Amino acid sequence: MKSGQEQVAEATRYVRSIWPRRPRVGLILGTGLGGLVKQIDCEAAIAFEEIPCFPRSTALSHNGQLVAGKLAGCAVVAMQGRCHLYEGYSRAEVGLPVRVMHALGVEVLVVSNASGGLDPHMESGDILVLDGHVDLMTHGNAHGAEPMWADATTAGRRFASPYDATIAEQALATARRAGFCARAGVYVAVTGPNYETRAEYRMLRQLGDAVGMSTVPEVLVAAECGLPVLALSVVTNVARPDALASTTGGEVVDLAEQAEPKLREIVLALLQRYEDPLDSVRA
Secondary structure, eight states: OOHHHHHHHHHHHHHHHHHHHHEEEOOOOOOOTTGGGSSSSSEEEGGGGTTTTOOOOOOOTTOOOEEEEEEEEEEEEEEEEEOGGGGGOOHHHHHHHHHHHHTTTTTTEEEEEHHHHSSTTOOOTTTEEEEEEEOSSSOOOOOOOSSSSOOOOOOOOOOSSOOHHHHHHHHHHHHHHHOOOOOEEEEEOEEEEESOOOOHHHHHHOOOOOESSSHHHHHHHHHHHHHEEEEEEEEEEEEEGGOOOOOOOOHHHHHHHHHHHHHHHHHHHHGGOOOOHHHHHHH
């Protein structure tokens, strides 16, 4: 079996053989949020299954391709869709695309997801800018296999915070200027794939502001790589345990797609910090 370093090197070589440019920003686009790639001046689109050692996405609305090109004058590489622990992958496998992005040269990682709001004052379509998380995901591989990386688990390690406070504040300021609701908060990560019961929502409300089934494994890998992270969660439904309503995966996708323009506004503002100066001159 190839080591984690060998897998990253092989995947990186393959991507560079198709798209040799160095990206400055990496994007991971979650449930219902892959529409942002339509704004990218696409120079290469590579299906996950074509990239050696890459995990394959099977989740609803996750197209499963790596899109590379220019967005708002900035060289970017975007994952249109992601992989999850509940699909049977280990943390090491879910985090491998982040290591590949780092090897390609990205300087900052933007991660997005769709989540369930835990604060009853939230509304569907609100944006949560993560400033912390609670990790309730199953550690390691669901099948009990040894991790590919010696440091694949972050148990016992300390990070001041994997979320960049300066970038987060800029995101909140962008939302204020654009006139839509965004707030800082804590994301509770569970393995899934299920929506929560009334009792679970009450418990989770004591821990954070939104709940979802992704993001934390990728964010922790980014922290290991030294990458600053902006994590954005689109609240698609709000839990009200005393009047609990059923939620379907299709509804979550639809609500996330409706809120995607808000996420796009924040991302485009961030990219201005990483715009290629030569493109600014040409413009």
